[in-house]
Amino acid sequence: xxxxxxxxxxxxxxSIFGTSEDAExxxxxxxxxxxxxxxxxxxxxxxVAWSDWRTRIGGIGVxxxxxxxxxxxxxxxxxxxxEGPRYVGPFQTMEHPLGTTNMGxxxxxxxxxxxPTMLKMALAGVVFSVGVAVLVGMISGYKGGTVxxxxxxxxxxxxxxxxxPLIIVLAAIFSPEDPFIVGxxxxxxxxxxxxxxxxxxxxxxxxxxxxxxxxxxxxxxxTIVGQELxxxxxxxxxxxxxGASVAIIFQSVALYFIGVLPYDTSNWGVMMQLAYEQGNAxxxxxxxxxxLFFPLVTLSGMAFVTILFAQGLDRVFNPRLLARHSKTAxxxxxxxxxxx
Amino acid sequence: xxxYIRRLxxxxxxxxxxxxxxxxxxxxxxxGPVDAIMAQRIQDMREQGGAINQREIAQMVESLTGVNPDxxxxxxxxxxxRDIVLYQDFGESILYQDPVFDILxxxxxxxxxxxxxxxxxxxxxxxxxxxxxxxxxxxxxDTGATVLVMVMRSIPYYVAAIAxxxxxxxxxxxxxxxxxxxxxADPGFNLEFMIGIxxxxxxxxxxxxxxxxAGGALGMRALTVRVIGADYLRSARLRxxxxxxxxxxxxxRNAILxxxxxxxxxxxxxxxxxxxxxxxxxxxxxxxxxxxxxVQQDYPLVMGAFVFFAGITVxxxxxxxxxxxxxxxxxxxxxxxxxx
Numbered sequence: 001x002x003x004x005x006x007x008x009x010x011x012x013x014x015s016i017f018g019t020s021e022d023a024e025x026x027x028x029x030x031x032x033x034x035x036x037x038x039x040x041x042x043x044x045x046x047x048v049a050w051s052d053w054r055t056r057i058g059g060i061g062v063x064x065x066x067x068x069x070x071x072x073x074x075x076x077x078x079x080x081x082x083e084g085p086r087y088v089g090p091f092q093t094m095e096h097p098l099g100t101t102n103m104g105x106x107x108x109x110x111x112x113x114x115x116p117t118m119l120k121m122a123l124a125g126v127v128f129s130v131g132v133a134v135l136v137g138m139i140s141g142y143k144g145g146t147v148x149x150x151x152x153x154x155x156x157x158x159x160x161x162x163x164x165p166l167i168i169v170l171a172a173i174f175s176p177e178d179p180f181i182v183g184x185x186x187x188x189x190x191x192x193x194x195x196x197x198x199x200x201x202x203x204x205x206x207x208x209x210x211x212x213x214x215x216x217x218x219x220x221x222x223t224i225v226g227q228e229l230x231x232x233x234x235x236x237x238x239x240x241x242x243g244a245s246v247a248i249i250f251q252s253v254a255l256y257f258i259g260v261l262p263y264d265t266s267n268w269g270v271m272m273q274l275a276y277e278q279g280n281a282x283x284x285x286x287x288x289x290x291x292l293f294f295p296l297v298t299l300s301g302m303a304f305v306t307i308l309f310a311q312g313l314d315r316v317f318n319p320r321l322l323a324r325h326s327k328t329a330x331x332x333x334x335x336x337x338x339x340x
Numbered sequence: 341x342x343x344y345i346r347r348l349x350x351x352x353x354x355x356x357x358x359x360x361x362x363x364x365x366x367x368x369x370x371x372g373p374v375d376a377i378m379a380q381r382i383q384d385m386r387e388q389g390g391a392i393n394q395r396e397i398a399q400m401v402e403s404l405t406g407v408n409p410d411x412x413x414x415x416x417x418x419x420x421x422r423d424i425v426l427y428q429d430f431g432e433s434i435l436y437q438d439p440v441f442d443i444l445x446x447x448x449x450x451x452x453x454x455x456x457x458x459x460x461x462x463x464x465x466x467x468x469x470x471x472x473x474x475x476x477x478x479x480x481x482d483t484g485a486t487v488l489v490m491v492m493r494s495i496p497y498y499v500a501a502i503a504x505x506x507x508x509x510x511x512x513x514x515x516x517x518x519x520x521x522x523x524x525a526d527p528g529f530n531l532e533f534m535i536g537i538x539x540x541x542x543x544x545x546x547x548x549x550x551x552x553x554a555g556g557a558l559g560m561r562a563l564t565v566r567v568i569g570a571d572y573l574r575s576a577r578l579r580x581x582x583x584x585x586x587x588x589x590x591x592x593r594n595a596i597l598x599x600x601x602x603x604x605x606x607x608x609x610x611x612x613x614x615x616x617x618x619x620x621x622x623x624x625x626x627x628x629x630x631x632x633x634x635v636q637q638d639y640p641l642v643m644g645a646f647v648f649f650a651g652i653t654v655x656x657x658x659x660x661x662x663x664x665x666x667x668x669x670x671x672x673x674x675x676x677x678x679x680x
Contacts, residue, residue, distance in 0.1 A: 153354070159657070160358040162649035164612040165630055169642055172634040173365065250496040257498065258619045258631060272502075282506045283517075289506070296499050304494035311490070311558075 055312030061305025069115035079109035079266070087279075090290040099290045102279050107271075107291060111298055114267040117179045118249060118302070124183030125190065125248035130241045133194035138225050138233075140195070141202025152199070155192035163189035167251065171260050182261060186251045190244050201236065205229055235313065242310025246303045253299055268295040347661055355654045356421070362646055363417050366639065424647065431640030435633060440644035444626060448648065450520055451625035453537075454617065455610045457545045462552020462610075463603055469553075470560025471592050477565060489557045492550065497613060501547035501620045508543065516540050518622035544621045551613050552606060556599060564595040597668050600660065608653035 028036075049055040081103045083096075090099040090107075098107040140151040167186055176182050205211060206229075214224045255261045256269025259277070263270050272295050279288030381397045411419075423429040430440035473485045509517040521527065522536035567573065568591065576590050615627035622628070626645055633641035 153350070156350070157354045157357045157361070160354045160650055160654050161361070162608060162612050162646070162653050164615050165627075165634075165646060165649045166362065168615065168631060168634045169362065169646065170365070172637065172642075246494070254496065254498050254613075254616045258616055260631070260635060276502075282502060283510045292502070296502070300495045300499060303496070304491065307490055307494055 049312065052312045054308045058305045058307075058309030058312055061301070062309050065115060065302050065305070066119065068112055069119045072112045073116060076109055076112045079105045079113055081105055083109075087287055090294070098294050101271075101274070101291050102288070107294055110266050110271055111268070111294060114265075114271065114295075117265060117267040118252075120179035121183035121186070121252050122245040122249050124180040125187035125252075126183075126241050126245045128184045129187035129190035129194065129244050129248075130237060133191040133198060134230075134237060136191070137195040137198025138202055138229060141199035142206055142221065142225055142229065144203075148199075152196075155195050158189065158192045161189060164251065164254070167255065168260050171255060175262050177262055177264055179267075182252055183248060186248050186255070187244070190247060194240050194244065197240070198233065198237070201233055202229060205232060239310045239313055242306050242313070246306050249299065249302065268299050271295045344662070347658065351654050351658050355650055358650050359421075359647060360417055363420065363643065364413055366643070367413050367416070420643070430644040430647070433633070433638055433641040435636050435638040435641065440640050443629060443641065444644050444648055447624060447626045447629050450623065451611065451614055451618070451627060454541060454544045454548055454623070454625060455607070455614055457541070458548020459552050459603075459607055459610055461545070461549040463556070463606070465549070465553045466556035466560055467592060467596065469557045471564050471587065471595065473557070473561040474564030474568060474595075475587065475591075477568075486558070486561075492553070493558075495550075497547045497550040498616050498620060500550050501543065501617055504543050504546060505620060515543050520623055520625075540621075540623070544617050544623055547617050547620075548610055548614070551610050556603075556606075559599060560595065563598055564591060567591055567595045570594075593667075600664060600667060603660070607656040608649075611649060611652050 049059060083106050084093070084100045084104050086100065086102055086104050090097070096106050096108070098111070100106055101110075136151050136155060140148045166189065170185050170188070171182075174181070174185070176185060211224060211228050214228050219228075252261075253267075253269035253272070256263065256267060257272045257276070259273050261269075272292055275288055275291035275295075276282060279291050282292070378397055378401055381400055385393075385397075423431075428441050430444070432438065433440050433443055436443060469485060469489065473482050473489075476482050504515075505517060508514045516522070516536075516539055520537065520540055521533060522540070527533055573586065573590055576586050581590075611627075614625060615631050617623070618625045618628040619631055626648055629641060630645035630649075632638070633645065
């Protein structure tokens, strides 16, 4: 780069504080920079994601559930009692495509209006479990020594607590109704495992050259963890977050189904419980089977698309694949702030 | 040797700390069982018009829950543990008016029965399917199995349990629909009773099998693929060893190593999920009692069941750590290894 002739006849200077690359970047018009950033951070990952059938189907599915929880609630009316006759079978009338319950409530409407609750629970659970795990795992792995011992002992204690029984006890004590709180309680036994996994990855990363360089120029621990380590581990964290959200939804539905959690709004687990208790759906599926069946399918479908999406994300974060699909790959690579 | 002592101490600490946490939660949370019983007693006394005698109430509560509300928590906890260790006294169940120890002692073998068979079947299938998928990597068998495993992963075990109960139990009458043993048969070593308990346990064990199987197979495949690329495997093939020998002795044995610890922790997961399984099949194991106790706030029984569940978890992790050296000779006592 250096020694390139400039329009004024001079030669690019290579200074201590930066190479000619920096100067060139300053001259890049903002629009161009935005276009490149868009291509690098949004368009290329999207192209890679689209090229893989797992992320394509999974992504569409996840989007579908999110739309169901946001737009669907507005479009489809609130479920009410005695909207129709009792125990209408599925696919028989246009008004109640999935049939009705013992109270004559439309099942499709109930399913749609339960989605926001489920999404909120998954969101709260994922934010809590992944948040705590990232904090504990990163600090524990990077700092080592006493901090590591203390944090790992704490997470060992939480691993020892038996998951579902503990949650049942907690749910019995707190009687939580807010989906955000329910999600957080369920996430209590999710984080230690993830924290352990992250810690081992950080232990491997902390000896890398660029981290040592960052340490030697005196960057603070939060800066190193946040800016040097976190981006490297982001794919792993995101993929595990997918798994964690599925686990949280499964557990919450299980708890609602066995009737441990109180509720004021309906959700898939509550629907299953009512179908089981009031509709006696297991013993007489001809009459109430659909009431139990559709929440089950909706739940499994949500889990399936999330797992599919998370599995496929693995490819999206693979840098070699990204480079091949990027339109501005060569520039993009140069634009990366060079390893100090 | 010092490793074993250190590991045992660590396990003991996390076990006691986990119990203490639950114990404290139960005591501290307003509206917890001790408070609830106290409030009820005070109200009873008011209704009878008598003077409210704090000490008398405290004694009543203590006789009911084994916890004296006036005692500071650490003292109460110490006394609780002391009673368990010295006299096997877990207190008396409020719900059943029986010593907690007797109730759990009768229920635990049934839970063990379900869990151990579920685990064995689930893990065997995980290893087999994972290795076969990796061995046939890229073929139609691999793709088909991957999709199948992902579908299985997205169906929660309780959904499978419900479906099996509904169809195999109620519709086709192939299996009993609840309970642990045929009511007519005499307990003991007679054919009728043994066939009966096998039939009653078949469906719960199958649904435990799903807990053990679904998650692991894809991970097992990834690990096996990594081992397939190893040099010693190629040289084994060049030496002309039979496929069978390579598969069992060289491939599977090495691929199992990283997930061995996970299996042991999986035992704890299966015991946890037993709560839901036993409820669906009305199988009176430890989980069935725990659920009833938690919902009815039968405090001594919940704590007792909790001691049991936490004990199983700690034991599972300990056994995993101590036996790791047996399956991986390089690990020695496992002192320097990440446990998961």
